[in-house]
Amino acid sequence: MLGLLDLFDGEENAVTVTIDEMHERLGYTRSTLYRYLKTLTDAGLLTSLPSVGFMLGPRIVELDYKIRTGDVLIRAARPVMEELAAQFRGIALLCRRYRLEVMCVHQESGTDLIHSSYERGRRRSLLHGAASLAILAYLPDHQLRKFHGQAPGEFAEAGFGTTLKDAKAMLREQRQRGWVSTRGDVTPGVTGIAAPVFDAQSEIIGSLSLTLPDGQIQARSLEDIAERVTFCAGVISKTIAYS
Known part of the structure; x- marks a missing residue:
């Protein structure tokens, strides 16, 4: 039913x-x-x-109203998202892992220069966009195997190589860095920077990302912004754990 x-x-x-x-x-x-x-x-x-x-x-x-006002993840993320979007004049997105996809659950905008179509309730593949890749990198091994087994061609098209071993190697590098950035992967002319969000058991539940116009990004500032996004994602994770 x-x-x-x-x-x-x-x-x-x-x-x-x-x-x-x-x-x-x-x-x-x-x-x-x-x-x-x-x-x-x-x-x-x-x-x-x-x-x-x-x-x-x-x-x-x-x-939906009860979720927006009562969801622990959104309540923990909203203050840092507002600050992040205003500080860097971008769009902050909070995404949640949903089966083998990713769903946007909250958005905060600090600019009129760009618009994100990735609004609350929209799903996307785990293979495209910084918000998705920051989750994919921490997917449990058995789920990654299942996902790759279902769509090996999609992994190859997304640049993860032709084998599961290739994909694991690339995802391991992303985990070691602690954040992910993509340029024009989903929307032309913008750069996405994302970091993982974990629950109290240190399991991946979502990601925090910041979308900026390419013109605002330079090599040094990318590192600085990524460090800030990662810090904010950590604040959300700790807030959830303490809750």
């Missing part, structure tokens, strides 16, 4: 879905489908409009 919610995937711009589309994509009998829809609608997770179809319901909006 909860699988019906996966049909409303923002990445595919699926804002509304009709019963016929649900029946075609899921293959449920209509009696089962109607029963599931009634349950989800009664719970406020779905709502419908005549001649339009079903869409996510008001309960989803309520839950």
Whole structure:
């Protein structure tokens, strides 16, 4: 039943879905489908409009508000993100590991020169962008093996070599440095700098990143900014641990 919610995937711009589309994509009998829809609608997770179809319901909006105001990770990160974005006139992003992808959960902007389309609730691959790579570098070995086994070609296209051994070697270098930077990997004309965020058990849960226009970056300042981003990510990790 909860699988019906996966049909409303923002990445595919699926804002509304009709019963016929649900029946075609899921293959449920209509009696089962109607029963599931009634349950989800009664719970406020779905709502419908005549001649339009079903869409996510008001309960989803309520839950999103509770997450934004009560999530320990966001509450720990917001102050340092505001300071980071203002200090370097960039966009600070807080991303969370989500299955074998990365999801943006909060954004703070300190500039009008650039705009980030990587907004709250959007998912991205673990293989592209500093925010993603800072998480990928600390992925547990068994999950990295699984991910590489599912998409070896994508690893190669992203510049991680042709074998799992090649990918591990590159990720080991990133861990030793403690931060990741990419230039134009996702958005042309910008540089992303990211550092990992850990939970109380020192397991990777997300990343803190700063996006800046290429014109603001020089070799020396990149190191300085990366040091600051890494420090702020460490503050978030420690705050979560103490919580």
